[in-house]
Amino acid sequence: MLSRGDLTDAEWAVLAPLLPVSNNRCGRWRDHRQVINGIIHRLGTGVQWRELPERFGPWKTVHKRHLLWSADGTWEMLLQHVQATADADGDLDWNVNVDSTSVRAHQHAAAPRTRHPPHPVPQKGTTKISSSTRAHHPAAPAGGGGPPGEALGRSRGGLTTKIHVAAEGRCRPLSLLITPGQRADCTQFEPVMDKIRVPRTGLGPPRRTPDSVGADKAYSNRKIRTYLRKRGIRHVIPEKKDHKAARLRRGSLGGRPPGFDKDRYKERNTVERAIGKLKQFRAVATRYDKRGYVYLGTVTAAALLTWLRS
Template structure:
């Protein structure tokens, strides 16, 4: 049986979802959640991976089953993300898929746009009331961490840890 492919640039443990970060040897769990704090998609990477690099992969894994016949929905109605995803590739991806989004603009991007004057373009739209719903993702992560195995990652293999996180998500 062939060895499963590992993602590029992950080092020797890239396929296991482990990586060095400021906190040491860690794992990062990327996820999307609905308005009721239920996880829609999970992705495990090394702790050194940035959130914006996994943005498209997390959104591509969303599958919401329909009550009647038909394929599951793969596109959310709207999205609220933090400043880590405010770069232009993430915004272009959301525009291309037709997903309404609320993402605050980073302060350095605001300053660069103002320096350019009229050539800098207009600021992206931001709805503060809709952005308040972003806390559902943080609450989902906290409820996943109530499972001790997810909070401490005793599992050695990345696929086993993803299975553990999935079981904890199913309990939610």
């Protein structure tokens, strides 16, 4: 399966140069490859950390490394690196599509302890991340049903989290965002688009503007269309029936109907397929992580493997 199996030599060759060699507090890190393989095993199986096979080393080491890299942006830095390499090789399709998916939260993810700060602060020098790629994961607002900042929401199915995804044309995630499960898709369109940031391998600022954007009717509103027009991005979003009726009632004051390319809209399935790839990882398909930033790190690590193995 895609979600299982250790890193291949080719995959490790991509990641190895980007990882820190030593920890200022404890000397050398335990073998990164062994630890990452343990994280991959947990991603694919959803097993409890303490149940990891012995071949991955002490489970606490694997667990703490994942917590640290989720907090300081290492997973996102690695994801941006493979995206930048693909873009430089002409292997990134900038026809982007946006969608979301809801994920059930396991009972182990409910009611995390709140006496600790929401984001553990790593000691200076413990990771090798440049200031230009360092990522911060602001706490998602509370949505009723979970503690503030943990992206747990209450819906008919119980506690849920929603993953918002912008995917490029080859079914790979460009940006990721998590919110409480009942949060409306349209409210997160701009944040997930603003998180698209593919660094250049040479000089120049990161690329942030896609060639076009496709989305379903959940994203059909005036605010989103205005946002895309201001950024000069072509978009294909079908008009809702009530919006169309209201526009027609206003006659000439209602303005022209938004353009709609049926052939381009058919490509929207790429984001659904990207979500399907993410959900092949059991630790993504069901949320076991208590903390919101840790679950976002879990999803980002799954997206990184999707890129490495595409």
